[in-house]
Amino acid sequence: MPRSPDQSAAVRASLAVGLAVSAYGISFGALSVASGLDIWQTCVLSLLMFSGGSQFALIGVLATGGASAGWAAIASAVLLGTRNGLYSIRMAPILGGTWRRRLLAAHFTIDESTAVSTAQTNSGAQRTGFWWTGVLIFVGWNVMTFVGAELGNLIGDVRQYGLDAAAAAAFLGLLWPRLKSLQPVVVAVGAAVVAVVLSPGLPPGLPVLAAAIVAVAVGGFNWFARKLDVAPVEAAERAS
């Protein structure tokens, strides 16, 4: 199929994002086996769940709470997965097509495929960006998950190599681009404080779920809705 310049640009964007994200599948694989999952459970997560944030959340809760924290682990993964549902709503009119195609599209609907697609300027390039990014990351993420899981089994104690710190850094990488206005910054700080303060008293996994209430409260009442860069000006005007 001949490609327009716009579609070629979408393919290039897909390659750049796809290769970087795939590489990071290796840390998911290694951390997952370190959290007590076996290689096959780790690979099924990447094949079937296929959503980095939810996968890391699930193994994070299992790492601290074990299988007895199962429901908290599932709830964390599902809550983090709700954003994929919103991406699906956004992608549906762009992708169009038959039901069979939509079923397949649903599985590839993640942060990166939606981001690359919606960054394109015409509908052909948007579809190209979505499918290229989705398929590329699906293949790369699953291959690297398997490699990482094998590697994790091989090296044993992943803490010695600082891989537990890499997991927190990976979450920070997902969080960072979302902190562009005051509202998410307030939610991030509030949620972190709630989770840490509740940790000594609650079973593992529950403090993270409790922190979700901060988002529901701030989002529901639309508190702190001003833009970050406007705030100092307003404060100065009020002071003068």
Added chain:
Amino acid sequence: MNVWTIVLIASVAVLALKLVGYAVPTSLVEKPGPARISSLLTVALLSALIAVQTFVSSGHTLALDARLPALLVAAGLFALRVPFILVLVAAATTAAVIRMLT
């Protein structure tokens, strides 16, 4: 509950959320409330996970150790727009070196 059950329930639920989005009418996106809460929910959960993974040890006790400097290094590098994978390597290296020295 065994680990396989947890893995399968969570995977099917996350997949179902993606499917549901293709079945609901587009007009739902135009409502700012649900979209805002969902976007903030992601922020809250990610931030809570970072905090727990940095300050909580073995599920219950609070601890300050090599994980905090590693997170600060990561934050500094993200602020400088260093590529994702390099930041992860730098954070892991920071924690590994501190643990080796202490």
